[in-house]
Amino acid sequence: MAHSVKAGEPLAADELYRSSSPDSIPFATTAELDAATEFFGQGRALDAVRFGIGIAREGYNIFALGPSGTGRHFLVEQVLRQRAGSGPAPQDQCYVHNFDEPHRPRSMRLPAGVAVRFRKDMERLVEELRPALSAALESEEYRTRRQVIEEQIKERQEKAFGELEERAKAQSFALLRTPMGLVLAPLREGEILSPGEFQKLPETERRQKEEQLALLQRDLQELIRKVPQWEHEARERLRELNREITGLAFSHLMRELRERYRERAEIVAYLDAVERDLVENARNLLASDEPPAGAPHGASAGVLGEPPWLRRYRVNVLVDHGASSGAPVVYEANPSCPNLIGRVEHLAQMGALVTDFTLIKPGALHRANGGYLVLDALRVLLEPFAWEALKRALQSRQLRIESVGQLLSLVSTVSLEPEPVPLDVKVVLIGDRRLYYLLCEADPDFSRLFKVAADFEDDVERTPESEADYARLVATLACRERLRPFDRGAVARMIEQGSRAAGDAEKLSARTQGILDLLREADYWAGEAGRAAVTREDVEHAIDAQIARSDRVRGRLLEEVLRETLLVDTDGGQIGQVNGLSVLQLGGFAFGHPSRITARVRPGKGEIVDIEREVELGGPIHSKGVLILAGFIGGRYARERPLSLSASLVFEQSYGGVEGDSASAAELFALLSAIAEVPLRQSLAVTGSVNQHGRLQAIGGVNEKIEGFFDLCRARGLTGAQGVLIPVANVKHLMLRRDVVEAARAGRFRVYPVESVDGGMEILTGLPAGERDGGGGYPEGSINSRVESRLARLAQIWSAQGEKSGRKAP
Template sequence: MLDQLHRTTGQERRRRPRASALIAIPAEPALSYNRRPVTAFRKGMALSRIPPADLRWRVDPGRLVDEEATRTAHSATLDRLVNSLSQAVADNSPARGHIFVRGHAASDRGMLLKSGLESIRPPRRELHDYCLVHNFVYPDRPRLLRLPAGSGRKLRAALGEINRFIRDQLESALEARPIRNRLQALSDRSDAEMRRLTGPLEKKLKPHGLVLVREEVGQLVRLTVHVQQTGRVITQDDLANLVAKGQVSPEEFEQIRTVIRDAQPQIRKLTDAINKTWNHAHQLRGRLLRAETRRLLADLAQPVLRQFADPGVKEHIEAIIADVLEKRVDTPTAHLADPELLYSINLVHTAIDDGLNLVHEHAPTPRNLGGTIDPSWLENRRSVASFLGVRGGSLLTANGGFLVIDAEDLLENPRSISLLRNALTNGMIGIEPPPDNSSSPAISLRPEPIPIDARLILCGTQRHWQRLQQEYPEFIGLFAAPIDIPDSIPRDAAGVTWIAARLRDAAERVHSAPISDEAIAALVEQAARMGGRNRLSTRMGDLLTVLRTAAVLAGGPESDHVSAVHVHEAIDRMRPLRPVSSNPHFETSGFPARQHQLGQVHVCGLEPDGDRNYGQLIRIQASLAHAPDTRIAFEGADQAPGSEISIRIESALAHSMRMDKSIGLHALISCGSTSTGTAPRTGGALILGSVLALVSRLSDIPLRQDLAVIGSLDSDCRLTPVEGINARIEDCFQIAQQSQTSGSPGVIIPTIQREELMLRPELIQAVRNDLFQVYAAGNLSQVLEMLTGASPGHWRDGKFTADSMFDRARKRLTAA
């Protein structure tokens, strides 16, 4: 049977349907439809019509006073925020006191947070500078120095002087005359002792023309016998060459070699004795140089040690002196690192004691939050890691204060959430090198963890809070209950003047042309449109966008100030009009002319387009058949509606017709947009339109087509509010204009949303000229009365008014 319904509905879209072709219920005798007098209907429509003055809430520019008393619209929220911030800074545990400020990004979230932070007075607490220094025992584990606030730079400067002395002046200082004289005396005594040892052998060799020569080979001394020939001393190899040339006889050469061989045992003993003497002299030289070096460095370090009583500083200076004495005294130093690099300090964090420490991190990556380790220098074309490459992150920078992060940015970095959770829980941050990087340091450093004492402030929306709760429950456990920032305030005199004052302040910051009171009033009216019923939006980001655009428009040569015209034009540019496009499923598109159709109604849904929403005119048609159970099918929507939609439609029909049992109806609901080619979305508009079309089909009473219905239905068949009421009305008006609809088309809206109306001036003028109308209805019966021109019927004594719409529909359902 449903297949037959599909075929029937397909034919309906190709030609104007007949009422008898749409209903598969056995024909009944025609019922006369007793309409009430036209004058009464027109009177009811007039009462339901919303007058032009009520279509837009207006602000009197002359009453926008700028009083300080009007700047307290958020006083209660600000008090809660200040109280939470004060408790946070007073709490000494880094695992507690963290704050989540919950509100829309364009709201006053940032302004209130700034005001709250300016209002608190942080308690006095001990602040520290944190420095990393080279660990001479375990080079891959840099040591941490904790100094009083402001001492880090002083220590770095003091050590810098010592390090430059070691690099540039130590060698020349050890060559001073007193030290040089003492070294020369040591050398002279060593030479005298060695001459005393070698004297007897030299006398023994001299008659044979032989000379004992002392040669230094590294740390050793070697004795060799040379030959004195023709007034000069030559080696034994040179003497062999002379023999080969015939200048020395072989006999003479052999006698010399015999003497040398006989002297070898004595030469070996003398070599050992001389090496002992030589080494002893060298040791004495090293002791002297190291003693002088220690004295020089100790004199330089003494003022530093007096200034910095920290044991870690003393230990580091002693380690520097020990390393210099071991590696840089009386030994080559070309292969060693620059003393300014090796012996310096890395000031990872400097505490600033000038009020509340506030850090905003706009890119909360693990590197930016926790810090990183960069290569310090190149050695043999290879990057070398050093403690100097350790960089602290914003979490360390915020020590003693607050770190502010946007939750949207943080959720894009899951590793950052884990880093924050561990660091805030433990009160320590361990800085690590970046993972999997081709330029990563050759040595994997693990600096000593650094204490942190920062409070985290996350700014986000309800969606961000829920996502953190679901995905990171341990992290969200660090926060107290979120502080909610409302995105609207009451639309009263205080709220109006407060918004106006904020806008004037913003205009000064934008450096725009002078802004008129009328322009401020237009912006306040835009805040009312954004805020909803009796509310003013505090999404200053959106209002500032309008203000900036208006300022640009006012920048031409014909304008010397920002006017209300510029503001309205800026608003129009932010939401450009869309042309009406045809739908191939319908013969006509746009807003229909004034006529009546059976089982067909027009509603206005909401169609998203990027960051904007547009009203979408939707034509809904109903065809039906009687059956023992209820089954409602749909076609034309963007996705198949679920069973919940069918149940709500059935419930609304049963409630409106006072039926306790199942209505037993097979129906096909066909829908499509007449203003765009986009399939309608399922929702409240589809439910309301389906109920209206089904009642029309069941009662065999056509509905007026030039009125689009806006709203949804609750379980008691009352019209309920919908999102974007102003956009829906304005887009229906635009569609009617572009379609050049004759007569006086209009819309029917929920009565409860009358106070939300903030319609464009051109639409209000069209209402004044009777070219467009806006009606208000409170329930389904009132909507049907406007669409048919007669009351749908009243329930009395167990039945509806005879021959009324509900009476005819109910009889049709109970006929089988």
């Protein structure tokens, strides 16, 4: 388009907007199309994601970078699901009690679907334990054998004490019990001797009695010492009996389970441990809720309705893939540290926090293990410790559940240390480009862990093929969202809007989110209008409504200009004054706004003062633009004499910051007008940057800028003399509003493509710019001649002043 443009002449209406012909749309409505593609213009990113997924090497995780709204989430998830669906379901993940080290629950990975079956089997086992044990302990065999042991110990004691008692009796002693022990009392005729009676006994008999008593007491002492040992032996025999009987009681249950899982060595080993533990602690099953030795941490009466020492036979299934087909694709919307790596929950009990392995909860990495995990990069970075935890897991290829305190080594008292789980997961981070480059620069681990960058495009080349793709995208999205079909006029308008969103008539925006929003809103308006299909009018309506919902500030600014609170002329001529154009971005809405730029000159030492910069309202790029002006003026007009000029430039009534160099052409026009003392047409506005050779260069937001000035002119009345000067290089970006195009078509508003400062000055002043002749001068009356003459006069004045004051020429 740009090649047909003639600099200095207003553009034809057709050059202000690149239409899409409905006739080129090969269908009546989108209903005729199949849902074909949603990955519009993202071939590069698509290839990168496919590569990242396909390569099964360490560190080949993916970072999908690009602006939001380009369908990163959707594309990544679609591609992952396509890939995941073809693979096998990964293993289930569960935790079981560790009977050797209760604080380190054992991790178990089982084939998909086995974990839940195993959990149910263990639940059934626990249910059956009590009746099986009751039956065993109430069996005649057990009771008899137990009674035999009890009787044996009793008999042993009775026999020993009986013999001693009989021996004492034979020697006329009685065995009596005191509150603290036993005594042997001398008897006579069945009665205990009183002290008096004892004293009456002959000396020899007394001595004999005392000797007999001493012997008997010694034997009795020996006997009493043996009692604890006998009781210990009896208890040991009873324990042995209990082990044997409980072992028998559980053996058929355990045998059944072992048989069922005979191919799973880890389950069989676990079942062996369960059986040993059951036999050791069997009586707890029938007794109280008291925990046995080595019960889980903080164990006591069941907080969860079951004694904790019974809960240790449970299976905590963290991830069940029984119903899954293919590898998991998990998106974690809240990637906090515990949500990523899992956590160990606690229960408050009697003022203390208690836990056991059944309170281990999975994180997103558990759920995604063996598959894919999608995360928003910014959210991961915003969550405390989440990024470190994620990196640690990916680096070690192990999933270790640790609290934040443990991660930072702040907490030394650890309640549980679940056994780490081997990790095999592909992580896809989604974020914007700046974040990606920041991470590359700031975190050396990042590049090692996320080797694949999937860079999403903002826009694509507008060609007949891409337009056709775009139409298919509209059809696909309309179908997916269950919208009314879009007729070819609506699709053509969508394509045009795609270019406008890209800010380039030769591009189409790849931001599917914006497209989708517009489709939904157009569908709404079609519904409001009672139409079965969405038409071009509905799309227009949706676009206008979007603008109307957002343009309060624009309206207020325009109002203030119309009320002349903000001074912007749209007719007449002024020296050193030009209408510049700026773009304001508020949320998702951008609009153009005209500003008055003025320049004043006087003799000086060759300085051009940027007032914005002096008061620190101008940004560096703006300052750069102003300095370029000095370069241009000096280079063109003061090649052989000093530039004895002092100029000041300002954005009038600007109270915020000014950034960018898109006003540098306007500033140059104002400055040249001020130097040459030639008025500029105020019916025109200018945008564009300028280089040191006076060539106008492309700027951004050209459509919004033109529309901003157009809105003001229309409000004051279009005269046909009004228009905007833009760099020729920006012509290809033009996708102007329909009303602007119509006004241009009617000759009531003009857009001038300008190639150089000279061309721009000619349009703005109506005077020829003039070119140097053979003598090196400019033609009389031309702009350049006037500028050069004025600069010469200023130099003379400055030189004369310098001589008076003794100042050296610059």
